[in-house]
Amino acid sequence: MAVATGSLDQALTHASRLLAREPALAEAQADEILRVVPGHPPALQLLAAARAAQGKLDTALAVLEPLAASQPRWAAVQFEFGLALARAGRRDEAIAALRRAVTMQADLPQAWRVLADQLRATGDIAGAEAACMEHVRHAAADPRLLAAGAALAENRIPEAEGLLRQHLREAPTDVAAIRMFAELAARLDRTDEARQLLERCLELAPGFHGARQNYALLLHRANLPERALTEIERLLAAEPDHPAHRNLKAVVLCRTGDYRTAIDLYAGLLDEHPDNASAWMSYGHALKTAGLTDRAIEAYRRALGLMPSFGEVWWSLANLKTFRFSGEDVAAMRAQLARIDLADADRLHLDFALGKALEDAGEYAASFRHYEAGNARRRGQLHYDPSETHARIEHIVRQYTPEFFARRAGSGSPARDPIFVVGLPRAGSTLIEQILSSHSQVEGTMELPEITLITRLLREQADVDSAMPYHDALARLDAGKLRELGERYLAHTRIQRKTPAPFFIDKMPNNFMHIGLIHLMLPNAIVIDARRHPMACCFSGFKQHFARGQSFSYRLDDLARYYTDYVRLMAHFDRVLPGRVHRVIYERMVEDTEGEVRRLLAHCGLPFEGACLRFFENARPVRTASSEQVRRPIYREGVDQWRHYAPWLGPLEQGLGEVLRAYPVVPE
Structure with missing residues (x-):
């Protein structure tokens, strides 16, 4: 396109568009403009930028030095000059030019970023961090980040990822872009990548509080509460009244069981922000778990007064x-x-x-x-496939044989601290936990996610083409590694223990899938299987909306297959590890509470204590859906409640088949 065929402005616009993808053509276009209009400053700037983009720094600087001298008040030229000087290694001159640019025009985020890089390279860490924070403050003005942010907000993930990758190739220290990329990675469950990105972000900009907030939240979600609290305390040291930091601290403290402190934090936040419906709901959750039911109901009502359509609050009331x-x-x-x-x-x-x-x-x-x-x-x-669960069960049955365990005898940590209560949700595991935690030697904690995190760790160590990566990786571990896993479990769950009691309970029901792992890494741990009538258990799960997980529970035939697979797996471990698992049948616990409690305590090696029969007097926090039910004596009404719905439960009854007919015996 020759200048003669259009206006000068059109020629410059065309050359600018070429700059990003075809810098050689942009250079040719700028040369053509300068042939017609010699010395034209915007064309000279464009020519220098095109040469710099091709790595021609000497010729770019040959244009920029006289241009910057003749245009001392033109911020964009000073930025271009500083950028070229930085690329050429002329650091002090680059810093001077970049300072001139941002002094004249503060909203140049990439100028601040390059200035931060140059200052960091000279050892001026404080200056670099200050420049970096200015970069963050003005990043919203960057059109490339605006485009990536819009794509992310509209869930156009591939487009956002492409834009961010391209931008970070050109500007690898852009902390605003790194933070945005971390958000994208977290959305895609690439948790380790997101964490590494945020760590890099905070390495470059320790004062980037938004990134540190994201990092603390990611640590919390990864079940690393101690590390999350460390980051939150750093945030609060800098911004003690910041509501988001205080709210996140309350959330993490609820995870660690420090409910009283969390409740105080929520109360303070709501005094300042009484119109926040979500905060009232979170406050209600904490109060409920701490056993302060009337106050929890009042908090939920406040949330609904602000937002009558808030379905999760209506369900929270029902879930009491x-x-x-x-x-x-x-x-x-x-x-x-x-x-x-x-x-x-x-x-x-x-x-x-x-x-x-x-x-x-x-x-x-x-x-x-x-x-x-x-x-x-x-x-x-959801994307739940019951055949995948069945295949996993079949693999476990094949792999974990008596010979498999015999070859690994003596492995693992000798600690006896944990009592694992496993089974299906809504099978009475909270009742068992409440009974055991009423004993003077046992502390109740919560449904701890640590076993699941260990299985993820093992999965990452497996061969990429492994069909069952976690189980394959576990099979390759020697006695020392198995002991390390047991010690890791104890170390990572220690934050949940608030008393000196020698035993503690991990009540994650789904851990029945991991009996093999538990036995290998903690061979002296106690395992209790909570079992309830198949129709009662499955229908109770069907009418329970779980906060997360339990994807099998939203269709009756899926529930039937899952319950059947669970019974098969537990029967397998009864055969290969006889006596390892103590089973509590819920209906027997209702009919003969004292007898069942005595048998349960005897299996745990604990002397009988009358407080275990008065479990409903135990004021400990309870986090599950049964939190209110276990605060009153055992009652019969729940045993047959499912029968009211029998006309609609045909698919469940049919799917359970022989498992239902044989209950509580296990069919051959």
């Missing part, structure tokens, strides 16, 4: 189990469900909550319709 909705509550929930603009998440939670309200009112057909609708909506959001 002992709470009963009023007629006005039912009408309010129905009114919200009738809205065409109701968000899917709110609709899902409201269906589960209304199902519970109608169940309490004895309207079982209508109740089931709402449970069914909530489950169908949730099932549509």
